[in-house]
Amino acid sequence: MSRLSYFVFILISIVVWSEAEREYIGDKLVSLEPLNNEHIKYLQDLEINGSLDFWTEIITATKPIDVRIKKSEFDQYASEFKQRSLPFRVIVDDVQAAIDDEKQQIDQENLKRQLKSRFLGQPKADIVGTYASYDEMVAYLADKAQADSQHITVVDIGQTYENRRIQGISIKFNPAATRNIWIDCGIHAREWITPAACIWMVDKLIDEYNKNDATVTSLLNYWNVYIAPSLNPDGYQYSRTTSRLWRKSRARGTTGSCYGVDLNRNYPRRWMTGGASSSECSDTYAGRSAGSEPETKGVINFLQSKIGTWDMYMSFHSYGQWWFTPYGYDTSLPANYNSQYAKAQIGANAIKSVNSGRTYAIGSVAQLLYIASGSTIDWAYDDLKIPFANTVELPPISASPGFVLPPSEAPGVCHETYVGMKAFLAAIKQELQSSMSG
Structure with missing residues (x-):
């Protein structure tokens, strides 16, 4: 295979990658700021029985907690937080967009590594420092x-x-x-x-x-x-x-x-x-x-x-x-x-x-x-x-x-x-x- 053909092959393989299920479209990453033990107990119950994805652990009042909330459930949870006077703020508006950006960067880096190994005559691309x-x-x-x-x-x-x-x-x-x-x-x-x-x-x-x-x-x-x-x-x-x-x-x-x-x-x-x-x-x-x-x-x-x-x-x-x-x-x-x-x-x-x-x-x-x-x-x-x-x-x-x-x-x-x-x-x-x- 010529170098040009190899380049085209790799490029096509990156462009038409088989997408995983994009299940996080519109999901939001939210920082919760519990103020008291009542807020802590509420969040502990949600961690066990709710559908929130806790990215950080529940510690004590005044320690922020990062959670992912599904798009379809955000309004419901936002209403509950407001009713309980639990402060919160959206820090990532679309989690899937962040994941898509990561995927694009990984594909671009893989392409560079594959091309580099090809031109240097190496049998495999270097994986050190990569995902x-x-x-x-x-x-x-x-x-x-x-x-x-x-x-x-x-x-x-x-x-x-x-x-x-x-x-x-x-x-x-x-x-x-x-x-x-x-x-x-x-x-x-x-x-x-x-x-x-x-x-x-x-x-x-x-x-x-x-x-x-x-x-x-x-x-x-x-x-x-x-x-x-x-x-x-x-x-x-x-x-x-x-x-x-x-x-x-x-x-x-x-x-x-x-x-x-x-x-x-x-x-x-x-x-x-x-x-x-x-x-x-x-x-x-x-x-x-x-x-x-x-x-x-x-x-x-x-x-x-x-x-x-x-x-x-x-x-x-x-x-x-x-x-x-x-x-x-x-x-x-x-x-x-x-x-x-x-x-x-x-x-x-x-x-x-x-x-x-x-x-x-x-x-x-x-x-x-x-x-x-x-x-x-x-x-x-x-x-x-x-x-x-x-x-x-x-x-x-x-x-x-x-x-x-x-x-x-x-x-x-x-x-x-x-x-x-x-x-x-x-x-x-x-x-x-x-x-x-x-």
Whole structure:
């Protein structure tokens, strides 16, 4: 195929892309500003029994809450808010328009990447810093392992409800290293920036080690690194093809009318003791029982197979610019909270040194935000005894653009996050080595 023919082929494929169902036409993103406990109780009831899509959690009075309201229901809810003297403002008038803009930008960037790879004679387009498909991510990990099979291996973590393999990568440059760290992304399907951040970390860790970067060489000579770019491949694929704002897995409920489990409420640490739902239709549905989902079981089995060797567990989410420590299940703090806080502050400061506009709030999930039981980091800290177990909510900080972060911003967010992680890990390593020598 000639270069001109190839260009025409790619252009046509972009123009006539098969549209997913455009289900968000006219939906509005609204900021609610509860003033009192009566407003909070009303919104909590709506979260369980209503049809609002809560983009941020209900915290306390005076803390704004971002919700998506269907076009057909906006007048009804607006009337209710006014009757209850609940202040609100529309911050995105048409959610589908924002999603369409994102899709257009992704297609344009894909075209550029495809053309660049073609003209450079490369077999595949580069996916680093992009919102890649799960299949592209899996192929990328396989390519990395094939390029350096002595140090890099694709690891099988488990199988999803729809029979996809959950795959990650292990990076082991020092055969004498016995300690491990874990990083995961994409447990919530619509948080597209997080798989991109994990792929970026895989790429930069390997590249900078091979280029003798002093910090990365020190880290990777001390630890074996395990990174899983997507713990929810089914939900991620569904969000890319059918419903952009889908959050959960794709397990079919008992009635057949509702789908999915919030995998970050399904872990067996204080399961269903608060901040989770027993309703199959809820976005925070915790599943039939603790650890019931195949995706959860895969992660549990994999990490338990190396129990006692883990020094750090990190799970990336979006959005909000939060750096969380345990606990989510209640407002108590972990025994080493001060140490975890100090290391998180180092990571957050490193991010701010790259982007002065990034300010991360640091603290425990329950004290800083809300009760959320059955989460990954509470399980990692309590059950696996991993001393540093954190969740980072990546940018943006506001609902506009919220989950629909423009793809043009992805490389910058990935880069600053990687810089923060390097500083965070270096601080952890220094403490662990000091405690061993002391």
